[in-house]
Each structure stands twice: as C-alpha cells, then as structure tokens.
Amino acid sequence: MKKFWGFVVKEFYHIFRDKRTMLVLFGMPLIMMLLFGFVITNEIKDAKIAVLDLSYDPTTRNITNKIASSGYFQIQEVLTSDKDIESIFKKGFVKEVIVFEGKFEEKLYKTGKANIQLITDASDANQAKLIAEYTSGIIRAYNNELNSAYTMPYKIETESRMFYNPETKGVYMFVPGIMAMILMLVSALMTSISIVREKEMGTMEVLLVSPLRPIQIILGKVMPYVFLSFINAVFIIILSLTVFNLPVQGSILLLLAECLLFIVLALSLGILISASTDNQQVAMLLSMVALMLPTMLLSGFIYPVENMPVILQVLCQMMPPKWFIEIVKGIMLKGVGLDMLWFETLILLGMTILLLSISARKFKKRLE
Amino acid sequence: MSQERIIEVENLVKKFGNFVANDHLTFHVNKGEIFGFLGANGAGKTTAIRILCGLSAPTSGKVSVAGFDAYKQTEKIKRNIGYMSQKFSLYEDLTPFENIQFYGGIYGMSAKVIKERSEKLFKRLEFEEFKNKLIKEIPLGWRQKLAFSVAVFHQPKIVFLDEPTGGVDPITRRQFWDLIYQAANDGITVFVTTHYMDEAEYCNRASIMVDGRIADLDTPLNLIKKYNTTSMDEVFYLLARNMNKQ
Amino acid sequence: MRTIGYIIRKEFIQIFRNRSMLPIIFVMPVIQLIILANAATLDLKRIDMVVVDEDMSQSSRSLVSKFNGSPFYKIEAAFLSVKEAEAAMHKGKAGVILHIPQDFERDLLKENKAKIQLMVDAINGMAAGLINAYSSAIIADFNKEVISDLVTIPIPDGLNKSINTIPYYWYNPQLSYKNFMVPGILGVLITMIGMFLACMNLVREKEIGTIEQINVTPIHKFHFIAGKLIPFWILALAELAFGLAVGKLLFNIPFLGNIPLLFGFAALYLLVILGFGLFISTFADTQQQAMFIAWFIAMVFIMMSGLFTSVENMPDWAQILNKINPIAYFMRVIRMIILKGSGIKDIINEVVILSGYFVVIINLAIWRYKKTT
Secondary structure, rough: HHHHHHHHHHHHHHHHHHHHHHHHHHHHHHHHHHHHHOOOOOOOOOEEEEEEOOOOOHHHHHHHHHOOOOOOEEEEEEEOOOOOOHHHHHOOOOEEEEEOOOOOOHHHHHHHHEEEEEEEEEOHHHHHHHHHHHHHHHHHHHHHHHHOOOOOOOOOEEEEEEOOOOOOHHHHHHHHHHHHHHHHHHHHHHHHHHHHHHHHHHHHHHHOOOOOOOHHHHHHHHHHHHHHHHHHHHHHHHHHHOOOOOOOOOOHHHHHHHHHHHHHHHHHHHHHHHHHOOOOHHHHHHHHHHHHHHHHHOOOOOEEEEEEHHHHHHHHHHHHHHHHHHHHHHHHHHHHOOHHHHHHHHHHHHHHHHHHHHHHHHHHHOOO | OOOEEEEEEEEEEEEEEOOEEEEEEEEEEEEEOOOEEEEOOOHHHHHHHHHOOOOOOOOOEEEEEEEEEEOHHHHHHHHHHEEOOOOOOOOOOOOOOHHHHHHHHHHHOOOHHHHHHHHHHHHHHHHHHHHHOOHHHHOOHHHHHHHHHHHHOOOOOOOEEEEEOOOHHHHHHHHHHHHHHHHHHHHHOEEEEEEHHHHOOOOOOEEEEEEEEEEEEOOOOHHHOOOOOOHHHHHHHHHHHHHOOO | HHHHHHHHHHHHHHHHHOOHHHHHHHHHHHHHHHHHHHHOOOOOOEEEEEEEOOOOOOHHHHHHHHHHHOOEEEOOOOOOOHHHHHHHHHHHOOEEEEEEOOOHHHHHHHEEEEEEEEEOOOHHHHHHHHHHHHHHHHHHHHHHHHHHOOOOOOOOOOOOEEEEEEEEEEEOOOOHHHHHHHHHHHHHHHHHHHHHHHHHHHHHHHOOHHHHHHEEEEEEOHHHHHHHHHHHHHHHHHHHHHHHHHHHHHHHOOOOHHHHHHHHHHHHHHHHHHHHHHHHHHOOOOOOHHHHHHHHHHHHHHHHHOOOHHHHHHHHHHHHHHOOOHHHHHHHHHHHHHOOOHHHHHHHHHHHHHHHHHHHHHHHHHHHHHOOO
C-alpha cells in the first residue's frame, strides 16, 4: 500500500508541475462559462437589415422607425431597386430585406389590406426564421395599434410563467453541459492519453515489472485526475453561483456525489480507450470522436434531444453525459432530490460498472 | 598522420543556472583521429557534445568545430558533422531505407546518390534481410549499427557519437567498433563518448572527464603507463577517486 | 526545396503506415456529418404538454383538442392538480403545463374575460420562448374562433386594417438547418484535423527524440516548418473534398459557388490554421500538453466562430475578438460560397486578412522553433 501511495504522489507531481496544462485545466471552465454565458446566444440583437420602400409614405416610415427602434435590428442600407437584394446578400452582412409594396398606405386605408415582403437570407435557417418572426411581431403590434379603436369581446388572457429560469437566460441551459464536457475532457481524455503515453514511451513495461499490481498502476494514474476533475466541478459550481447567479436549489452534497460518480464513469471510458491503442494521437482522435462529440451534441447540451430524429434519440439514451446533464439540471435548477433522480443515477452507476469490467478485462489481456 | 586540428576548445564553460556542467574545458581533436571522451554518467559529456554539435550555446570560452565558431556559425558546423545521439534517433515506423532517404535528403543529397550509396551500405553491413522491415522490428544491435551508418551517410568531416553502444551485447559492440574504424579510414574524424573503459583502448587519444572537468588527456597507452596501471578501467577509477577526494 | 520534398515524403509514409489513424481521419467526417447534421436542430418537433383542466367544460375541452390537433403537442391530460403537474415537470416529463382554472367558461361568457395559465420549463430559454409563443398563438386562434362563433354583428369597416407580412426565405426556402450546418461542420473538421495533427506531429518528434537528430543537420528552419506543414495541408484539403462529397451525396447540400474558389480559400485558411498548430507546438514538450492547448484554443475559436449561433448576435467585445479568429472568417466564407454562390469580389476582404495572418503566424512559428537550446 505504501508503494502505491508513493506512485500516486509521483503522478501528482507530474501533473502539477506542468504549469501550462494546469493553466488550461482551470482556464478552460472559466472561459467556457464566459463564452456560453455571454457570447453564444440565439437572441437577435442589432441584426443588420435593409429596407426597400417602394411606397415611402407616412405609414411605411412609421413601420420602418418602429423596426429600427426595437433594438433587434439595425438598418444598414436603404435600397432603391429589388436588383440590389441579391448582391447585398452575397456580401453576407445583411440578413433581411424588408420590402414595402407600392402605394402601401393607400391600399391599407382603401381596401383594408397591404403587403410587406420579408426577404431573409436563410442560409442560416434558424436565424432567418427568428428574424422573420421578430419582424412580423413588430409589424403585428403596429397593426394592432392601428386597430385599437375596436376592442374585442370574450377575451382570453394568457398568463405565462417561466419555471426554473424566469429570465430565460441561456446560461441555465449551458452550465450543466459545460460541467459534463469539462469533466469528460479532464477525466477521460487526459487519462487515456497519459496511460497511452507510458505505453508509447515504453515506460509502461518498467511499471509492469515493478511490484505494483497492474490494477494499482491504473488506479495510480487515474487518481490525480479524479482529484483534478472534482476540483474543477467545484470550481464550475462556484463560478455559476457567483458570476451567473445561478441557484443550487437542491442538495449540494448530492450534486457533488453525482459529479464524483460521473467522473469515475468518464475515467473508466478513458481507461477503455487507453486499453485499445498504443499511440497517443490515435487515443486523442478516438477520444474526440467517441467522447467529445457525443458530449456536445448527443446530450441535450446545445440541441434538445426531443427534437432529434428517433434513431439519434435512441443513441442519446446511451450517452452518459445525457443522464448526467439531466441530473445536474434536476439538482441545481429544479431543486429535486434523489427520489426523483434515482433512475438516472442508477443508469450512470450501471454504465460505470459495465465499462470498468470491460476495460479491466481488456487491460488484463493486453498486459499479460 | 597530419596534425591539423579539426576541433579546438579553450576554456569552455557551460552553466545551467548555478550548476556548472562544463568547467573550463580545454582540448583539441586532430583531423582523422578517433577521440574518446570518457567519463561517468552525469560528468558533463553530453553537454559538451551538444555544444560541439551546435545544439546548445556555450556560456563562455572559445569553441571551433571544422573551422567554424560554435556561437555564430552553428549552421555551418552542422553541414560538416554527423551525430548519433544517446537517445535512439531513427524513426521506428519507417524502414531502414526510408530513414536513410529522409536524413540523406535533409543533407541535400540527390535521390540517385542516396540509392546507390544505401545499396552499397546494406550489402556491406549484410543488412539485406532487414531492408524492408520497420525499425521497430529490427534487433537493437542492428539498429545501432544502422543509426551510426545514417550519421555518417552524408560523409561528414566529423561524426559525434554519444554513448553509441549503450545496451548492446559485446559481439555487436565489437562489430560496431569495426564500423568506427572503417569510418576513420575513410577520413572521418570520430568523437565518441562512452563509459565502457575497454572501448577507450580503441581510441587514438582519450580524455577523462570527472565532475565537469577534464581530469587527464593522452593516448590510452600513455595514460595506463602514467598511472602505473594495467587498463583504462583502473585509470578511470583512480582519477575519479582522486577527484572526489579533493 | 528538395529538402522539403524529403520531409513531406517521410510524413506521408508515416501517416499512411499508421493503420488506426487513417480510418479515424476519414471515418470521422462521415460520422460527424451524419450525427451533427441531424442532431443540430433547434426546430421544435415535439412539445410535451401536461393539461390540468379544472373547468371540464365544453370550452376547455375544445381548447385542449385544439392543442391536440397540432402535430407539435404530445398531450398528457391525466393530471388533476397543478401540484401533480409540477412534479411531472420536475421529473422532466412536461415541457409546458396548461392550467385551465375552474369557471373558465363561465368567466369567458359572463365576464367577457377569462384567464389561462401556461407554465413553461424555461431551463432552455430559447425553447421556452418558442413554446410560449406557439402555445399563446394556439390560444389566440381559439379565442378568435370563440369570438366569431359568438359575435354575429360584423366588425365595422375601416376599423379593421390588416398588414400582411409575407416571408421569403432565400437560398434555403425549406429552411433546412442542415444546409447551414454541413459547411460549418466541414470547417470544424478540417480545422481540427489540420491543427491537431500538425501540432502533435511536431511535438511527437520532440517526445521521441528524433527532433535532436534533425536539429543537428544543416536544415533551414523554414524548410523544416514547410515540410511539416504541407503534408497536413494536403491531408486537410483531401478531407474537405471527401467531406463535401459526403455532404453532397448524403444530404444533397446545394452547391451554388465556384469549387476552385472554395478550395483556393480553404487552402489559404488551412495555411493559417496549420501555422497556428505549429506555433502552438513550439510551446509544448509532450503530446498531451500540445493536444490540451490546441484543444482549448480550437474550442474557443470554434465556439466564437459562428458555427452554432450567428456572430452578429454576440456582444461587441466578442465581435472584436473575432477579428483575430481565423475560423470566424472561414465559417462566413465557406457558407457564403457554398450556399449563396458568392464570388471572389465578395470575399476579397477575408482573403487579404487571412493572407496577412498567414505571413505573421508562419513567421512566429519559425521564430519560435529553435534549433538550439
């Protein structure tokens, strides 16, 4: 046992002496949080638009002013001909051209109907849809104002309440995802590479002839990363509490315990990868494909699972981060306890046991 | 033998922080000789050899290799030398020929010359059976011989060998030294570090380094006589002990 | 010049000899494209709604059936109390709760005014906004029907003006998100492959010690860097061609632009990215370090590049930061060329900026790479 702890301490030194890695290790969660908290947003803000007003009467000017002062849009250019639309889109900055038909006001007051074309650059489909929706919303509001003289009877008032995230901030969605990603990265990627490194450099053989048992060697390599990952998890939680004012509604102890469970799961994945290759670059690429991609895309981190095609939804159920993210959301944002999350926890536990036994067997075979 | 000096070192000092790895080294190497640079592990041999090869800049002192200054003309030095490092330096996932082709190419040799010379080399080394194998599949002794052949492939004026026979069996070591003699016969000056003292006896002249300093330098025969011993091994032992006493 | 050729040949032999590497390099794009292009959608396809109908009137039932008629809503109506419904939301089983209070019908008919509650799980703020908007629109629709059923007097003329907005979605009338994502993913792919492999390759030579043997040769620093850059440049361009073919075959992405222009721009961009990778490699001693640093930088650059979300929506400081983000330029241009058929004059700015970038970064890499210690 004493030999084992000596080995663990040596591994610790290895990692902590490497200042560059440590910097990235702790800089990463910070920067990721800032990025997702402030930068990655789907809200429309100062989207650049152009106006082609074929009528130019008081009503069209009013509408243009309403749109310009909404804060969502910034009128970049005023066009004079529909021939300009194509070229302005090709330059790639203007996202929407608003076209008022000729004699707009006259038509509106005489026939009660007038048309506005909203031409959007839909190469970014999501963005185009949002922009078109926002614009029509502003126009609809203006329209209602025009008709305000007449009030409707039998009115149904809808009161909406936003649960868990009253201000609908984007960061609520991202924090659990970032946590999953960082823990995955530190635990799985770093361990797999550090074990494969020993193999590549031939130092693994030296360790294997030492009196340490193979299981102890792997444990020793893995321990520092458990510790580091855990610190990182705590760091992320503190960041979300302080910088983003995110609540931890539920039990913080439970949250930390679940983090630990997920870390062990990620580590067993890392060990599995390291058992399958002797080349660091292969280990890295494998980790990228097999770990990072699913963590980012098949976990509900950025894209909600329920919108995906059924096959991918099934695939998502097999991804550990998906369950972890559910758990973190539950504890941090919804304030629920193990009584609601026992199923997710059991799945993580089952996955861990499965992965550990597979990699243990694989390692034994390769090492003997 | 002509006494043209191909390496001249005067008061070479190399410090890493407070640690003095090379403490006022002064020696020269004559053209065409096999110069043994002996010493225990950590005596400062590798540090000195790296300076001579232009891999590392000296702290102070005068160093010239093949007529070029080790401070400013490192790239010119590199054109005239070959180097075989302590660390195994061939690409394990390439075949012997691919390794030769790569290094030969870097020295600007033409494809034709590389091909001709490597064929001759393989024949001379009786290397045919390994020709198309990857380096990692070839036994260590053969790899070392190949690494040496790569280091002299571009026919440099001087070849630096840093512990070339580490971990090699006695028979292969013997064969390895045959290769060194052959290179010397072709007019290549050989600068070799080793801690096998029996190998020192193969050198024309040998210096013995202890704790960053050159304790003595002469032909092996003279050294053995001077210290009244029977082998270089005893000479080295004596010098190392004396140094430690001081 | 000949020296560079020898280095390139050696790198290619090593790349092709590594049995496990090549499949990854070329299988990765297919997997990524298939998964990403399908997974990366923000379109709501299914909304789990829980209904708490305390009124149980005809009106309330017809409102619920209105929701039932929409293909988006999957309705669970077995909940009797708001408390139960909230528990379902806690468990993640409900995206939105529709609460119709008692006396809904009576209030509507007698008081001319009735209240309904929508409770939305807003952890995903974006989706919550959409769910709220859709649900409110359905309720408003229902309201209109109620009114037209009950009110028989026509609305006085001139009081009802209606401005019609007609949206046109250019370049992508079906609003297929895949068209947007596939070029973006391709951009990420070639960036990662190029930057990582170039970066780790150089560090690998350091780690196994062969760099020493190279440093002792008279090789020119520029030749060495060029020899390390070009193989991965070719590899990444091949990857791009491969990925484009996959995108075309699997997703039938429209390709409006000029292919040589696209490859020309990608070639320039890759020089910058590979230069970056080599520059990073001069800071690392082990592949683990190199990978970690490269991953970190790539991550930040990719996130900020507008891969998922539009750059224009980012705060000003982020947009300023994006001026030094090569990936942001590439994301913009690859989409412009593929989806809109933009020509050289539309992207000339980006070409100039990236060219300047390349000169700077490659010189930095050469300067940082030291043959002596």
